[in-house]
Amino acid sequence: MEAGFVTTTTDYVRREHPDALSALAQSLGACARENVLLSRYSAVGIGGPADLLVVVQNREQILNVIRLTRASGLPWRIFGGLTNLLLPDTGLRGVTIVNHARAVDFSDASYCVKAESGAIVVQMARETVQRGWGGLTWAVGLPGTIGGAVINNAGAFGGDIAGVLKCAEVIVPDGAVQVVDPDWFDFQYRFSRLKGMAATLAGIVPVVVLTTTFRLRPRDGESLQVKAAEYAERRRRTQPPGKTLGSTFKNPPGDYAGRLIEAAGLKGTRCGGMIISEQHANFFMNVDRGTAADYRALIRLAQDEVLQQFGVQLEPEIEIVGEDTCRTK
Ligand SMILES: Cc1cc2nc3c(=O)[nH]c(=O)nc-3n(C[C@H](O)[C@H](O)[C@H](O)COP(=O)(O)OP(=O)(O)OC[C@H]3O[C@@H](n4cnc5c(N)ncnc54)[C@H](O)[C@@H]3O)c2cc1C
Structure with a gap:
């Protein structure tokens, strides 16, 4: 261990x-x-x-x-x-x-944004668009905080955290505070080396992201506003509103998890209070007091059916946290 x-x-x-x-x-x-x-x-x-x-x-x-x-x-x-x-x-x-x-500081001289790790991504990204700073427009509709976005290397519409992070301040296992550069996170598609620490014992690193600094670029403000509106509209059109964690599975190479789940005939499938969205099959919705057990049953069903019908193993993008794993130092 x-x-x-x-x-x-x-x-x-x-x-x-x-x-x-x-x-x-x-x-x-x-x-x-x-x-x-x-x-x-x-x-x-x-x-x-x-x-x-x-x-x-x-x-x-x-x-x-x-x-x-x-x-x-x-x-x-x-x-x-x-x-x-x-x-x-x-x-x-x-x-x-x-x-x-949630504090965020915008430096006009360097086009850098320094944010505390609990800052709301959507608010920070919108402010960069209003200022005409390019680099975070893809994040205008991304739920959650900066800390979670760094851990997951969150991304959308071709952008991701790895592409804009300049450095981060972290608390390392011995309690010291260090400033680290992006390479330190070993970012990959929706992954950093800190991802999953809450879910499994394997590969856990007890690190906390304290603050982050992003380096952006001056851009034409009007074009950024148009892009941001387009991304927001795409989300509204394709993503169902309600209680959800967004995409349940990562997209497998060259395909889409949602397309595979839909092709497996699972749209609208219900387990307890959880349902696979009719609008977007990778979104699992809590419609009536759904439980983790209901959600896990739908995950297993989707994985089994997609594997059986198409030979593709779907991997969760969400983190499934067990009761029995915790940091102690
Ligand atoms: C409707 C919807 C749409 C979504 N669309 C997208 C999308 O387009 N692209 C995408 O990538 N994701 C998407 N997501 C998933 C989610 O928004 C992102 O993964 C987000 O970045 C998670 O941030 P969070 O603050 O909620 O993290 P949490 O869920 O709170 O935590 C995630 C992990 O990060 C760790 N963590 C959080 N903060 C810190 C910290 N300060 N220090 C150390 N560890 C920390 C937690 O321990 C946990 O392991 C979507 C989710 C929803 C609900």
Whole structure:
């Protein structure tokens, strides 16, 4: 097992840290609450209770909360907009940090944008378009925070984070703060080497993105506005509104996951409160108190049918988080 992580359960937390949760909650004050339903924070409205939920508002608070949490010995995680995570119905043990550190600074002299990692991508991207700065127009409709976008190397319409990131400030496993360049993330299609740390033990690296700096270019403002409107319209036309995590699967080389699921005859298939969208077959929608179990059943069905009918193995783009994996340092 990778150093710094344990397989943990409610029993583990109760046995190893009988008083740690309430002690930590007390020292963190108003930003921490015990036993909070994560479904309220999740874009797809799924997720059981977090033992302790901590909402952080700025860089200094992130540093402070992580320092105290590490000292407590409790397992912990950090999330942004929860737009790409399928959380377990049983919830998460230990400490769940939700990042609302949203400050953004635009430097007119260098066309650089420095953002705290909890900044909302959509707002930041829109502001760059209004200023006539090119490089983030593709992101005007991208849900979630900068931190999540970096971890996933999020992208759309031919652009992605790897193409514009100048550097990032991160907290590395020993607690030190470092400035790293894009190569450090080993970005690939919808992937960085930090992706999946909340979902599996293999390859987990306990790193937190604190701030990011993007280098943009001066462009014709009107053309950027036209492009942004076109991208927003494409999203409106093709993506169903509602409780969803967006694309469930990555597109396989040379094809589209949505096309394959549709061709397999699965549009409109329902499991419990989850349904495969009639509008976009890669979008799985929570239409009536859907659960993680319902979502996982649809994932398995789509994978089995597409493999059987077309010989293509679909890989999840969303992160499927198990109850039993947590950071402990
Ligand atoms: C309707 C819809 C449309 C979408 N369209 C697209 C699209 O076009 N392209 C695309 O790429 N994605 C798309 N997505 C997926 C999602 O929006 C992106 O992946 C987004 O970047 C995730 O950001 P988040 O803040 O919600 O991350 P979360 O879901 O909160 O977290 C994702 C991962 O990042 C980690 N993480 C978050 N913040 C930090 C941090 N500060 N430090 C370290 N780790 C962190 C979490 O631990 C987790 O492992 C879409 C989602 C929806 C719901």
